[in-house]
Amino acid sequence: MDTFRKYINPGAGEDANQPDWGISILNVGHYIHPAGKIYPDAVHPDEYFFDYAKGRVLSEYQLVYIASGTGIFEAEFIGQVNVQPGTIFFLYPGIWHRFKPDEENGWSEYWVGFGGSYANHLMKQDCFSPEHPLIYMGFNAEFINIFIQLIDTIKFDGMGSNQLAGCLTIQLLGLVYASALLKLQSSSRKSQIINNIKYSIHENLNSDISPEKLAEKHNVSYAWFRKSFKEITGQSPGQYQLNLKIQKAAKMLLETDLGICDIAYQNGFESEYYFSRLFKSKMNLSPSRYRKEFLSRKE
Template identity: 35%
Template sequence: MERTSIKYFVNNSLGLDRNISSVGFEEIPPNTSYPTSNHSVGYYFNPDKGRVLKEYQLIYVTDGEGVLETGSGGVFAIKRGMIFVLFPGEWHTYYPNYQTGWSHYWIGFCGSEVDNWMRNEYCSRKSPVFRVGINDEIVSLFRKAINVANEELSLYQQVLGGLVTYLVALMCSIDKNRRVETDDFSSKIDYACVLMRELIDQSVSMQEIAEKSGMGYSLFRKLFKERMHCAPVQYLQNLRIQKAIELLTTTTIPIKEIAYLLNFESPAYFSARFRKQTGRSPVEYRDEFCSK
């Protein structure tokens, strides 16, 4: 995934019960000032002074660590695998540790319906941090939200509103039912799945993925197959084929370029793997599904 993908909806007066104001992903490398200059007026802030928003935001940290401070809850140490909630009308500040940086997704939203279930059912201003681990489904929801926001197809706000509703319910469920073991192998496998999604367009070995996930390769491969029901290499290849399908049906990028973008050895190898998995060649797939 790109190191920065940010979308703001400036004129967001649709009168919906759930309005999405912003969505994005940003990687902050170690020894980098924060926040970056990529943000819209009204969202850029000084971490020393903090800010107050008119909306809710969910911030999901998938790598690195940092600090959150809010008016109601005080100071929280934020680690990889945590989602924290920012509430409208409440002072807060947050930032990554300078030595580690962090990678984080976020989505901002507001609306009368949102106020009801955020205030009465799900979240507390005094306890705004949710420990969900590195969860592949949650990452997929954030990535889907970014894709929907960038495309801005008909009824995109309603689609994003549905994603937010599910995302909040899912993070609360995971947090309440989580296993507190710090050496939970399942969370390491989830983190490996997220890494593969993030590195889908790069040349990466399974040994590197295992190392980044905190495991030796033999144990990693064994546990991965038990949890995901396929080998790590096959899982990464499936992700690349899924991304290829998306590019074939939503863009006009040449097939040869798609093959190299997704790090296949050659266009011929890409076509062979694509046909084996889908039953069609990339050309046939694009012709069939783009003509509908």
């Protein structure tokens, strides 16, 4: 698609006598910024041009979709974030921001600037927030086709074009909202499965149930389970299970008179030697030393 951009004076021209639908399109465009060039290019009007070192503040909403290339984004409430192809970021009225493509890659961007009373209502929905301005859409053919229709509508500037462009922008926001909700539901579902598996680990702590068996029991693949578990807990399933066993064994050393061998077997360790070695690696003391130091502090 060819480069296009247009900045609009709302209420001017043929749309001056058209009804106000609560969303006004202020600018729209598609631009391919080549690698090795300074960003943004000098064609921006003064109120939109910015020096990256200083950033800028707008008085409108903007939806920016990066179709290809990579770069960085930063705003008032978040630090610098890497931008990948398929990323959408929102710019909010009165919120400082700055962004640019990587010099070695450049990027292709679509954007629409908008405002109005209904726009304010839409941008107060749960998934739209200045604190979380980035949403990963990925490649979405319907989304890009609507953006192309939006650009064509503004380009050919017929009767009611701004109202039609407003409807298309609402469709874009609806797709973004649906995408964000699906990702949230997927994330919630993932957390629910992992929490169920964590409960199973606690319930079977004395046994030697393997992570593979846990995955099978909960109808997920081991590869998905291992990746998702580490993503949510920060530990592999095996390490999580081992840490729980060591914590329980440490409690038994302090609260019971059981021998180290008995404690090892009750916690599913195959031998006293294996248990002692793992215990020392986690607690920096052997089991016997750990018990002795605690008892000496009590006296």
